Each structure stands twice: as structure tokens, then as C-alpha cells.
Amino acid sequence: MNGPKKEIPVCEICQQSANQTCGGCKLVYYCSKAHQKLGWREGHKFKCCAFKVQFSDTYGRHMVATRDIKQGEMILKEKPAIIGPRMSTAPHCLSCGKKLQPMKIKDVFDFYKCKSCNWPMCGPECEKADIHKSECKVMTDRNYKCTIKYEQADKAEAAYCVIAPLRVLLMRESNPKQYENIMALESHLEDRINTPLYVILKANLVTFIIQVLGLPFDEATILTVASIYDTNAFDVRCLDGTKRLRAIYVTASMMNHSCKTNTRHIYLGDDYNLAVIATVPISKGEMITATYTQTLLGTLDRRKLLRTIKCFDCDCDRCKDPTEFGTYIGSIYCSICNRPFSGGPEKRPMLISSNPLDEAAPWKCEKCDHFILSRQMFWGNNALSQELKKLKKDEPKEFEEFIEKYSQALHPNNHLVVQAKLALLQIYGNQKGHALSELSDHLLKRKIDLCHDLLEVADQLEPGWSRFRGTLLLDLQAVMAVQTKREYEAEKITREGAQDQLMESMTLLQEAANILRVEPEMRPTLEAKIQALTQLLESTE
Numbered sequence: 001m002n003g004p005k006k007e008i009p010v011c012e013i014c015q016q017s018a019n020q021t022c023g024g025c026k027l028v029y030y031c032s033k034a035h036q037k038l039g040w041r042e043g044h045k046f047k048c049c050a051f052k053v054q055f056s057d058t059y060g061r062h063m064v065a066t067r068d069i070k071q072g073e074m075i076l077k078e079k080p081a082i083i084g085p086r087m088s089t090a091p092h093c094l095s096c097g098k099k100l101q102p103m104k105i106k107d108v109f110d111f112y113k114c115k116s117c118n119w120p121m122c123g124p125e126c127e128k129a130d131i132h133k134s135e136c137k138v139m140t141d142r143n144y145k146c147t148i149k150y151e152q153a154d155k156a157e158a159a160y161c162v163i164a165p166l167r168v169l170l171m172r173e174s175n176p177k178q179y180e181n182i183m184a185l186e187s188h189l190e191d192r193i194n195t196p197l198y199v200i201l202k203a204n205l206v207t208f209i210i211q212v213l214g215l216p217f218d219e220a221t222i223l224t225v226a227s228i229y230d231t232n233a234f235d236v237r238c239l240d241g242t243k244r245l246r247a248i249y250v251t252a253s254m255m256n257h258s259c260k261t262n263t264r265h266i267y268l269g270d271d272y273n274l275a276v277i278a279t280v281p282i283s284k285g286e287m288i289t290a291t292y293t294q295t296l297l298g299t300l301d302r303r304k305l306l307r308t309i310k311c312f313d314c315d316c317d318r319c320k321d322p323t324e325f326g327t328y329i330g331s332i333y334c335s336i337c338n339r340p341f342s343g344g345p346e347k348r349p350m351l352i353s354s355n356p357l358d359e360a361a362p363w364k365c366e367k368c369d370h371f372i373l374s375r376q377m378f379w380g381n382n383a384l385s386q387e388l389k390k391l392k393k394d395e396p397k398e399f400e401e402f403i404e405k406y407s408q409a410l411h412p413n414n415h416l417v418v419q420a421k422l423a424l425l426q427i428y429g430n431q432k433g434h435a436l437s438e439l440s441d442h443l444l445k446r447k448i449d450l451c452h453d454l455l456e457v458a459d460q461l462e463p464g465w466s467r468f469r470g471t472l473l474l475d476l477q478a479v480m481a482v483q484t485k486r487e488y489e490a491e492k493i494t495r496e497g498a499q500d501q502l503m504e505s506m507t508l509l510q511e512a513a514n515i516l517r518v519e520p521e522m523r524p525t526l527e528a529k530i531q532a533l534t535q536l537l538e539s540t541e
């Protein structure tokens with residue numbers, strides 16, 4: 001199987017291979033009981049388990065820090081209680097989760113199929129994996145054969161909606177304790193039951209479990225499981241984009257949402273262990289949060305998404321602030337005040353929501369009496385999002401033109417402009433034909449400006465050691481180093497000047513490495529980048 005490998009744990013005390021974890025935090029390993037006791041006495045008792053779960057009427061159960069937590073500290077590491085494909089997805093292997101490619105079988109393209117239940121899989125090894133055994137058996141016992149076949153690339157198959165709930169239901173027999181843990185999570189079934197999706201699930205999933213498979217579950221239990229999955233599942237992806245799954249982590253499910261979160265999470269190894277890492281220092285008593293939505297959306301879109309997918313109305317500090325911490329990421333310029341306006345973009349009055357916690361509230365100018373209805377904001381956002389989606393991902397000109405075209409309406413931090421800038425960063429310096437060495441001096445500068453613009457947004461909305469900041473710093477140091485090299489070779493700067501600039505790149509790279517090295521897959525890239533920059537520095541000595 002490709003992809004990240006299992007971590008090899010070592011004992012905290014002797015650094016030899018270890019297979020016992022601390023029973024409290026499950027974060028540190030020991031080779032023996034004796035070393036576990038020693039570790040406890042030597043100070044682990046002060047570091048163990050940084051959180052507890054509390055309850056409040058407003059937030060339900062939520063995680064709170066029991067001591068001060070340092071930036072970058074791993075707060076929790078947890079195995080998935082259940083992992084499965086997304087509800088509707090292009091075919092992915094039911095065992096390893098990898099996206100499947102068709103192959104030519106007797107002159108037709110189709111996927112490899114499990115010989116017993118006919119679900120698309122990677123091959124014989126995945127077909128026999130433990131994770132697929134029980135579901136395969138119940139389907140085979142009832143002579144059920146999956147009917148998915150290759151028709152066109154990336155065709156989403158709704159049939160996948162049965163797999164994750166079936167896996168949970170089968171745990172009632174195979175792992176009753178874990179089944180109870182999952183069933184104790186919040187479901188919000190009452191909010192979802194009449195939605196179009198659940199009407200379909202009632203017809204498909206419930207029929208499949210009760211009638212096709214003949215399993216002894218009632219409709220309410222089956223739909224509750226589906227709803228628990230929707231409320232609590234994490235979207236699991238691997239870095240190279242070949243795997244995409246949804247998993248429930250029982251303890252991590254206790255993290256409530258914030259639109260300016262204080263953690264990030266990563267997935268470790270083939271087992272998809274979840275690690276939650278503090279992106280900023282967290283004080284004792286503070287809520288430990290995750291973000292359930294994209295931070296780079298405006299309040300109108302974020303709150304709508306949270307209501308739809310997680311059934312609650314967010315009232316965090318960011319949602320309450322009509323300027324979203326001064327970023328104006330959801331705002332547009334006032335069309336009355338800005339006709340024509342002589343000041344720079346930062347001085348132009350903006351339209352901001354008159355009550356961000358009410359999606360129907362009008363959007364008013366910060367300066368004049370002009371206002372527009374919130375549905376006009378929704379329509380505008382929607383129309384421009386559609387336009388942005390249609391742009392070719394390898395055509396920087398299209399994104400540059402989009403930014404230019406709407407520069408009179410959209411603030412440079414507006415989320416649509418931010419999306420366009422992110423797309424440009426993916427192209428400049430990364431895509432074929434746009435490698436850093438191939439970029440003109442002008443485009444190198446453009447890339448540097450884009451990094452700075454987005455770092456400013458990151459500082460406000462994903463502060464601290466977020467992945468967003470880490471990858472932006474990685475991009476920025478690389479482009480700055482190439483620019484310095486060019487300037488030095490063209491004798492535009494002195495040796496000392498070049499060294500100062502390269503040291504600045506090194507500082508950025510070291511911060512990026514501090515943020516990203518927790519991800520095992522990033523380590524070789526980071527080491528290679530540090531080595532390359534060190535060599536460049538030495539070559540200017």
C-alpha cells in the first residue's frame with residue numbers, strides 16, 4: 001500500500017522501540033511498566049492529559065484546557081473509532097481508501113472488484129483486509145453484489161452512503177463498547193430527518209440495512225448512526241490527494257467549533273491516527289476548538305454552512321464582528337462612496353453586515369446611508385464563486401484578470417479575491433512552465449506580494465502555527481531566495497546584502513519547519529529545502 005507509513009514509537013526513557021502508551025494522554029510511549037513509572041515520577045505527571053470535557057447549555061460537551069498548553073504541543077492523539085468512504089464519492093477502495101482507477105478487463109474499462117461482494121477495491125490484498133471482512137460477509141451471506149461499474153472518470157456513486165453506517169452498526173456485535181461510545185455522540189437527527197438527503201437515506205440506507213441485508217436494526221437507529229456520522233466525522237485526506245475518507249474520533253469529537261480556532265489536526269500513518277496540535281498558546285480553562293468549516297469564507301457563508309452541515313448557529317467572536325477582525329473577508333466596497341474615490345483601497349468605505357448573527361440583516365455602508373439586502377450579498381457571492389470555479393487552474397492570466405475585473409467592488413482581502421490569490425500561488429513557482437527559475441522578475445515580486453497579502457489574512461483568521469501559515473512561509477522563503485540569487489548574480493546587491501536576505505529566508509524556513517515537521521510526510525521536503533538554502537548561503541560566502 002502506498003502513502004504514509006506507520007510510525008515506529010520509541011520509549012520516552014530509553015528511546016528503544018516501545019508498544020505501551022501512557023494510559024492518561026496516550027501521547028507518549030514506554031517499553032515497560034518500569035519505564036512508565038519512572039517517566040511519571042520524572043515529570044510526565046505534570047504534562048499528562050491537557051484537557052477535560054465539560055458541559056454547558058450553550059455549547060453542549062466541549063473540551064477545555066486543564067493546564068497551559070504550549071504552541072505546537074500535541075494535545076491529543078487518537079485512533080479512529082470508525083472510518084469509511086464519504087456518502088457519495090467517486091469509487092475509492094473500501095479497505096485502504098485510495099481513489100480507484102479503472103483498468104482494461106476483457107476490452108472494457110472497469111475497476112477491480114471484490115470477488116465476494118463485487119465492491120470496487122484496489123486488488124486482492126485490500127479485498128482480504130480486516131476492515132472489509134464483516135461487511136463483505138453480511139453482503140455475501142445475502143447474495144448481495146454491488147453494481148457499481150466504471151462509466152466515466154470521477155462519477156460520484158451514491159451507493160457508498162451505506163458503508164460507514166453499516167460499519168458502525170456491525171460494531172454492536174463485534175465491539176459493543178466502541179458502539180456505545182459512538183452512539184453517545186450528538187446526532188441532530190431531529191434537525192436532519194426531513195432534509196432531502198435524509199429522505200433519500202430513509203429510502204436507500206434503511207432499505208439496504210433492513211431488507212437487503214436483513215439486519216436487526218430499526219429505522220431510527222440506522223438514521224441516528226448516519227446523523228452521528230454527519231455531525232462528528234472528520235474529513236480525512238492524505239497530502240497527495242489520493243485518499244479521502246470520513247472518520248469518527250470519539251474523544252476529538254468533543255472539540256467544539258470556532259471560526260478562529262486554536263488547534264489544527266493531522267493524520268498519522270496508514271492507520272489515520274488523529275493528532276491535535278495547539279496552533280497558539282492555550283491558557284488553562286480556555287476552550288480547545290477545531291474548525292468545522294473553511295476559515296477563508298465570509299461569515300454569511302460560514303454560518304450558513306455550519307447551520308446546514310452541523311445544525312448550530314455559531315456566535316463566536318469572529319461571527320459577531322462585522323469586519324471579521326478587520327480583514328473584511330466577507331465585505332464589498334460601498335458603490336456609492338467609491339464613485340470615484342481618490343484614496344487607496346484600504347481607505348474605501350465598505351459595506352458590512354448590520355447584524356452578522358442575523359443572515360437576513362441588511363449590509364450597510366460604514367460611512368454613508370447606502371445599504372443592500374442580505375440576499376443580494378448571497379447572490380453576488382454565489383455568482384462570483386461560480387465564475388471563479390470555472391477558471392482554468394493552470395491559467396494564471398484568468399485569475400489575475402478576475403482580481404483586476406472586480407477590484408472596484410472587492411477588497412483585496414475579500415474571500416473571492418483570497419481564493420484567486422491562493423490559486424495564483426499554486427501556479428507561480430509550482431506548476432509546469434511556471435517554476436520559480438522560469439518566472440520573470442516581475443512575477444517573482446508578484447508571488448512575494450501574494451504571500452505577504454495572504455500571511456496578513458492568516459495572522460487574523462488562522463493565527464499562530466497553522467498549516468496555512470506554514471505553507472505560505474515555505475513558499476515565501478523559496479521565492480525570496482531565488483530573487484536574492486538573481487539580484488546578486490546581476491550585481492544589483494552586494495555579497496553582504498545577499499547574505500542578509502538569505503538569512504531572512506532561512507528564518508522564515510525555520511519557522512515553516514517548526515510548524516510543519518510534525519507531519520512525517522513533510523520532513524524530507526523540509527530537510528531538502530534547508531539543505532538547498534544552506535548551500536546557497538555558503539555559495540555567497
Ligand SMILES: C[S@@+](CC[C@H](N)C(=O)[O-])C[C@H]1O[C@@H](n2cnc3c(N)ncnc32)[C@H](O)[C@@H]1O
Nearest residue numbers: 059060061186231232253254255256257310312
Ligand atoms: C462534534 S460535536 C461537538 C461535541 C458536542 N458539543 C457534544 O455535546 O457532543 C458538534 C456539535 O457540537 C455543537 N457545537 C460545536 N461547536 C459549537 C459552537 N461553537 N457553538 C454551539 N454549538 C456548537 C453543535 O451542536 C455541533 O453540531
